[in-house]
Amino acid sequence: MKAATFFDGTAWREGVVELADGRVRLRDERPTPDLPRIRGAITGGFTDHHVHLQLVEHGLLAGSRLGRVIDLGGNPQVLSRLAVQAVAIDYAGAFLTAPGGYPSDRDWAPEGSVREITDADSAAAAVAVMAAAGATRLKVTSNSAAGPVLSDDLFRAIVRAADEHGLAVVAHAEGAGEAQRVVRLGASHLAHAPFTERLDDAEIVRQAASASWISTLAIHEDPERAIAIDNVRRFHAAGGTVLYGTDLGNGPMPVDLNPREIAALREAGLDDTALLRALAPGDPFDPTSVLLLSGGTASTADPLDARPLTPADLKV
Template sequence: MRAATFFDGIDWRDGVVELVDGRVRLRNEAPSESLPRLDGVVVGGFTDHHVHLQLVDHAQLAGSRLGRVVDLGGNPDVVRRLAEHPVRVEYAGAFLTAPGGYPSDRSWAPEGSVREIADADAAAAAVTEMATAGASCIKVTSNGVAGPVLSNSLLRTVVELAADRGLLVVAHAEGTGEAERAVGLGAARLAHAPFSERLADAEIERQAASASWISTLAIHDGPEREVAIDNVRRFHTAGGTVLYGTDLGNGPMPVDLNPREIAALREAGLDGAALLRALAPVDPLDPATALLFLPGGTPASADPLDARPLTPDDL
């Protein structure tokens, strides 16, 4: 048994770690002054808020520092089966897009992963299908660079239908004006921090008050990367919620924490507790949670990239 400092998802607290049936568990109680203390800090597994499990070797998640992932576009029947995994898997199900819209013409899009929405009836059928399949959110694409996009009225209809099911809408917004349009029509989250254009300060403030952004900064190079990091820096400063996400499956990247994404978030001004909040560790007090240990770290110096599993040997 050891005293330990742990991150509860918002801030740092003190508790007690102990062995229960051969597994390390965290208890939410003040440790006695005489109890030996772990030389380091404890967190739950981190969250990647944007993955595509059908495009990677998802079995590697079991050995990663990820405790939860959110699949944002796949065949709902396949992804639902993949959710039976030691790592918590949440998912949107299929991409909802306009007829002929992105990514309906992409060779990488798995069979059954796209629903083309021509009218309100098709929108209702698609939202019902994803909700029935167990989706925790609805994914829409609004990529004006790659083809047609949902009309304002139809996108708003999808948002309303999702809200009736208690589901938020995550939008892939790409092209001039698309991030502003998607959030203005009710999308509660952007699948990518805006990278097509530098948003005006007033728009940044509006979005900070109404939407969250998934980072995916490391998928960009050159001017798009600079624009995305500048937007995130101002969004974070304005009080907006930035969530760590990598678009896992979009090219080679580790099925784990991505050092390039962490570095880009730091470049955008997120570090310390702000970075940990973006990583959204799963609840370390949940008995099902596999705990991570940052050896030698303190709340001020804790680096997520130093994390490793907390094992009985640490006690």
């Protein structure tokens, strides 16, 4: 048994780790002063809020530091059958888009992963199908740089239908004015931190109060990367919620934590506790996905140092 500092998803706390039934388990109790202390800090498995599991070797997740992934665009029937040991999978199901809109013309889009919305009835039907397939949120695309986008009325129709099913709307916004438009129309999350243009400070404040941004900073090259990092820096400073996401499947990247994404978030001003909050670690009391941040202390913990907590860590 050892004393341990752990992250509960919001803040650092003190607890005790012990070996029970062959597994290391964390207990939520204050350790006695004489208890030896584990070197490092403890957290649950991290979350990647933007992945495409049909475009990667998803079995590799089982050996990663990710405890949860959120698929933002795929065939809902295929996604509902995926299971990876010790990794929770949430998904949005198919991309909802305008007729001929992004990504309906992309070769990489798996069969059954795009649904074109033509009117309010088709919006309601598509949302109902995604909900019935187990979707926990919806993905709507609004990419004016790549083709037609949904009208304001149709976007609002999707938001209304999503509200009826208790589903949040995550929007891919690309093209001049699209990030501003989709949040105004009711999207609660942006699938990518805005990268088309620099949002003015007033818009940053408005979005910080009404939407969360999924980072995906490392998929860009300059000037889009610099624009996105500047937007995130000001959004974070305004109190906005930034979530770690990589767009896993968009080009070569590790099926694990992405060092380039972590570095970009640090460049945007997220560090220490803010960075861990963006990574949204899961339940540290779940012995199947508990991690040890082995380098330093809570104040200097680097997520990239994380590894599974093992019985060997309890040896004195």
